[in-house]
Amino acid sequence: MSDVSITSIREDDAGFGDYFALLKPRVMSLVVFTALVGLMAAPVPVHPLIGFCAILFIAIGGGASGALNMWWDADIDRIMTRTRKRPIPSGRVQPGEALSLGLGLAGLSVVMLALATNWFAGAFLAFTIFFYVVIYSMWLKRSTPQNIVIGGAAGAFPPVIGWVAATGGMAVEPWLMFALIFMWTPPHFWALALFMRSDYDDAGVPMLTVTHGRRATRVHILVYTVLLAALALGAAFSGIGGPIYLCVSAVMNLLFLHGAWRIWQRSEPGAEADNFHCEKRFFRLSLLYLFLHFGAILAEALLRPWGLGGWG
Amino acid sequence: MSLKATHDLHRRRFGRNLGVGLALAAFIVLVFGLTIVKMSNADRVMPAATEAAD
Missing domain, CATH: 1.10.357.140 (UbiA prenyltransferase)
Structure with a gap:
C-alpha cells in the first residue's frame, strides 16, 4: 500500500x-x-x-x-x-x-x-x-x-x-458598563443595516430595516442614541466615572447625537445619493465612542491609586 | 522513490500543526505559572490562618 x-x-x-x-x-x-x-x-x-x-x-x-x-x-x-x-x-x-x-x-x-x-x-x-x-x-x-x-x-x-x-x-459599577454596551449595540448595528442594504433582506434576517422599514430604523437610532447619551453622562458621576470620563463622554456624546440627528433627518434618496456617507461615518464613530468611553473608565481606574482618578 | 511535500496542502497542514503545538505549549506554561501563583497565595494565607488559630 x-x-x-x-x-x-x-x-x-x-x-x-x-x-x-x-x-x-x-x-x-x-x-x-x-x-x-x-x-x-x-x-x-x-x-x-x-x-x-x-x-x-x-x-x-x-x-x-x-x-x-x-x-x-x-x-x-x-x-x-x-x-x-x-x-x-x-x-x-x-x-x-x-x-x-x-x-x-x-x-x-x-x-x-x-x-x-x-x-x-x-x-x-x-x-x-x-x-x-x-x-x-x-x-x-x-x-x-x-x-x-x-x-x-x-x-x-x-x-x-x-x-x-x-x-x-x-456591584452597581459593572452593570453600568453592561448598560453602556447594551444601549450602544442597537444604534451601532442599525447603522450597519442601513448601509449593508440588501444583505439582511436576502438572508431573511428580520432586522428592523426589513420588518419596520428604513424610516423607523432611523427613528430608532436617534431614540437609542439619546437614551445612551443620558446613561453615558450619568455614569460619569458613579464609581467608574470622574473628570476624565466626563470630558470624553461629553465630547463623544455630542458627536454621536449629531450623527444620529443627521441620520434621522435624511431621506432614502438623499442617503443613496452619497452612498450612505452619514451612516458609514456614524458606524465608524460608534466604534471610537465605545473605545474612548472604556478607555476613560480605565484611565480613571489606573489613576485612582495616586488619588487622581474618580471624583476624589 | 521518495515523495516530496511540494503541495500547498502540506504547507497549510504544517502551519496548522505548528499552531496547535505552540498553543498547547503555551497552555502548559500558563497552567504551570497559574499553579505557582495559586500555591504562593495559599502559602501566604495559610500561616495567617494558623496564627489566628493559636
Whole structure:
C-alpha cells in the first residue's frame, strides 16, 4: 500500500488562520478590552498572571461563541456578501469542525476561568456563551426585529465577568458598563443595516430595516442614541466615572447625537445619493465612542491609586 | 522513490500543526505559572490562618 492511498487529500484543507478566523478576532478584541476594563476598574488588586489568565479565558469563551455562531449561521453567511468569505461558507472549514472547536473551547474557557479566578466568574462566562449561541443566534436572530436589542446583552457581559473575576461578587459599577454596551449595540448595528442594504433582506434576517422599514430604523437610532447619551453622562458621576470620563463622554456624546440627528433627518434618496456617507461615518464613530468611553473608565481606574482618578 | 511535500496542502497542514503545538505549549506554561501563583497565595494565607488559630 502506498502513502497516497491512505491519505485523504482535501484541496481545501484549512490552515491555522482559518480556525482562528472562526473565533471572530475583531469581536474578540472588543471582548478583551471591555473585560480588561471591568477587571481593572474593580477595587481589588489582582495578581498580574491571574488577571492575564482571566482575560485570556474570557476571550477564548467569546471566541468559542463566535465559532458556534458561525456553525449555526453558515446558511445565511453564504448569502450575505459581508460574511460570504468566512471559513465555513467559503468551504475552508467543515461545519462539524467549527462545532467541535466551539464546544471544546467553550468548555475549556469556562473551567479554566473558574479555576484561575472563581466559580461565579466561570458560571457567568458559561451563561454568556449560552446567551449568545442559544438565545441570540438560534432563537432571536431569525425570529424578531428586536434581535440586536436583546442579543446585544451577550456582548455587554464581558466587563461584568472581568469585575466578577476580580472581586468574586457583584456591584452597581459593572452593570453600568453592561448598560453602556447594551444601549450602544442597537444604534451601532442599525447603522450597519442601513448601509449593508440588501444583505439582511436576502438572508431573511428580520432586522428592523426589513420588518419596520428604513424610516423607523432611523427613528430608532436617534431614540437609542439619546437614551445612551443620558446613561453615558450619568455614569460619569458613579464609581467608574470622574473628570476624565466626563470630558470624553461629553465630547463623544455630542458627536454621536449629531450623527444620529443627521441620520434621522435624511431621506432614502438623499442617503443613496452619497452612498450612505452619514451612516458609514456614524458606524465608524460608534466604534471610537465605545473605545474612548472604556478607555476613560480605565484611565480613571489606573489613576485612582495616586488619588487622581474618580471624583476624589 | 521518495515523495516530496511540494503541495500547498502540506504547507497549510504544517502551519496548522505548528499552531496547535505552540498553543498547547503555551497552555502548559500558563497552567504551570497559574499553579505557582495559586500555591504562593495559599502559602501566604495559610500561616495567617494558623496564627489566628493559636
